Amino acid sequence: MNATETYDDFCLRVRELSDLGHAAGMLGWDQETQMPKRGAQGRASALGTLAGLHHEKLVDPQFADLVESLADSPLAGDLEINVRETRRAQLRAMRLPKQLVVELSRTQSLAHEAWVEARIADDFAQFRPWLEKLLSLQLRVADAVGYEGSVYNAFLDEFEPYARVEQMGPLLEQLRKRLVPLVTAILDRQRGPDPSFQCDWDIAKQEAFGRQVIGDLGFDWDAGRLDVSVHPFCGGVGPDDVRLTTRYQADQLTSSLFGMIHETGHGLYEQGLPPEQAGLPVCESISLGIHESQSRMLENMVGRSRAFWQYQLPRMQEFFPDQLRNVDVEQMYREVNRVEASMIRVEADEVTYNLHILLRFELEQALVAGEIAVADLPGIWNERMESYLGIHPANDAEGVLQDIHWSSGLIGYFPTYTLGNLYAAQLFVQARHDVGDLEAQFARGETAPLLSWLREKVHSRGRRVTATQLVEEVTGRPLGIDALMNYLEGKFGELYDL
Numbered sequence: 001m002n003a004t005e006t007y008d009d010f011c012l013r014v015r016e017l018s019d020l021g022h023a024a025g026m027l028g029w030d031q032e033t034q035m036p037k038r039g040a041q042g043r044a045s046a047l048g049t050l051a052g053l054h055h056e057k058l059v060d061p062q063f064a065d066l067v068e069s070l071a072d073s074p075l076a077g078d079l080e081i082n083v084r085e086t087r088r089a090q091l092r093a094m095r096l097p098k099q100l101v102v103e104l105s106r107t108q109s110l111a112h113e114a115w116v117e118a119r120i121a122d123d124f125a126q127f128r129p130w131l132e133k134l135l136s137l138q139l140r141v142a143d144a145v146g147y148e149g150s151v152y153n154a155f156l157d158e159f160e161p162y163a164r165v166e167q168m169g170p171l172l173e174q175l176r177k178r179l180v181p182l183v184t185a186i187l188d189r190q191r192g193p194d195p196s197f198q199c200d201w202d203i204a205k206q207e208a209f210g211r212q213v214i215g216d217l218g219f220d221w222d223a224g225r226l227d228v229s230v231h232p233f234c235g236g237v238g239p240d241d242v243r244l245t246t247r248y249q250a251d252q253l254t255s256s257l258f259g260m261i262h263e264t265g266h267g268l269y270e271q272g273l274p275p276e277q278a279g280l281p282v283c284e285s286i287s288l289g290i291h292e293s294q295s296r297m298l299e300n301m302v303g304r305s306r307a308f309w310q311y312q313l314p315r316m317q318e319f320f321p322d323q324l325r326n327v328d329v330e331q332m333y334r335e336v337n338r339v340e341a342s343m344i345r346v347e348a349d350e351v352t353y354n355l356h357i358l359l360r361f362e363l364e365q366a367l368v369a370g371e372i373a374v375a376d377l378p379g380i381w382n383e384r385m386e387s388y389l390g391i392h393p394a395n396d397a398e399g400v401l402q403d404i405h406w407s408s409g410l411i412g413y414f415p416t417y418t419l420g421n422l423y424a425a426q427l428f429v430q431a432r433h434d435v436g437d438l439e440a441q442f443a444r445g446e447t448a449p450l451l452s453w454l455r456e457k458v459h460s461r462g463r464r465v466t467a468t469q470l471v472e473e474v475t476g477r478p479l480g481i482d483a484l485m486n487y488l489e490g491k492f493g494e495l496y497d498l
């Protein structure tokens with residue numbers, strides 16, 4: 001076979017793997033949005049079979065030889081990246097002993113059950129042995145797949161490829177040092193919720209308005225849809241079929257809306273990936289952090305801006321004429337940017353959110369480095385909540401047991417949320433520099449110029465660059481904390497008269 005035939009053969013096999021992922025993705029989406037309760041067992045079996053087939057095909061010795069021969073040959077551009085990324089996934093899969101994979105997967109489901117019960121019983125001790133077991137299994141995984149520098153890099157690499165805790169750690173430390181005083185100053189001037197928004201908000205109208213906003217933001221309804229799920233997410237199978245989900249609460253006007261805007265940010269990224277590379281690694285997102293930067297930018301820097309509401313409030317008033325008759329833009333802007341010290345990460349505002357993440361990131365690093373024991377977690381968690389946010393969890397259910405991540409063995413996932421905020425802020429500064437007065441555009445309902453900029457600079461590049469390269473190439477600077485902190489200090493300094 002000559003080099004072109006070898007590469008064509010390679011693409012066929014990678015696209016087959018992608019098709020298996022497509023089937024699993026659709027079954028997973030259906031499970032969250034449509035499947036009746038009794039379908040669970042059959043679905044678990046079908047997904048297990050697909051995962052097994054995927055693994056078999058990925059580590060198939062003939063395919064491994066093919067990938068290795070391509071990796072050794074001179075390739076450039078998309079070919080090189082497709083081979084490099086496939087090789088990464090293949091090596092990882094080949095290095096993991098099957099017995100370890102099976103044990104980890106079984107422990108994950110049992111640990112998840114134990115976590116659900118421990119959270120209901122508000123008893124960390126019930127979950128502790130499971131977390132200890134998961135941690136020791138994950139450390140064995142790290143040893144098997146290998147890593148450079150800190151063992152934490154082995155975990156991080158799965159969610160934020162090529163990121164290194166040696167670079168990211170000090171950056172997030174700087175962020176914490178500048179963020180804590182801002183949060184303290186805001187909380188001194190804390191105000192309660194505006195009573196104008198405490199009414200019943202018809203869910204059908206919330207949905208209709210939300211769909212209108214999603215469309216306004218540029219989401220292509222011919223290449224995606226919106227459904228309801230318990231935990232909102234953006235799924236799908238590539239640029240032409242993106243699945244957004246949300247959930248509605250009748251006593252909350254904007255909670256579902258901001259969830260929809262957030263997922264739309266993820267969805268626009270997916271719809272903008274390079275279609276000519278569909279089914280190949282180049283048509284995938286760069287990292288969870290970059291993915292999150294797209295959702296956070298849309299949710300916070302666009303959706304929580306004054307200009308956005310100048311355009312959208314009159315439209316929202318058409319759906320809720322009685323309740324919103326006397327609400328003005330300023331009032332809406334203040335309400336959607338209210339800062340509160342809260343126990344629960346997923347309910348946190350955009351200022352305190354990062355402190356919730358930094359706390360988890362610090363504990364994870366200490367855990368994998370063996371500096372603290374699992375048994376120490378609740379105590380240290382509560383101490384840090386006190387020192388970062390001035391509040392003390394009343395129990396473990398609203399403290400160390402609140403997140404699903406650790407119960408599924410996910411270590412190294414949390415920092416991607418804050419990286420997303422850092423990327424978003426730095427990219428947004430550059431967008432304003434390149435595109436002009438974004439706020440004046442938002443006030444006229446024009447988000448298309450920002451979207452075209454994101455399409456060109458981020459989405460259409462797919463996985464052709466790493467996160468670090470993307471940020472440096474687009475903004476001319478390495479990732480830093482200034483853009484995010486300047487944005488937060490400016491916006492909330494004005495809102496809270498600091």
Ligand code: ZN
Pocket residue numbers: 262266292295
């Ligand atoms: Zn997200």
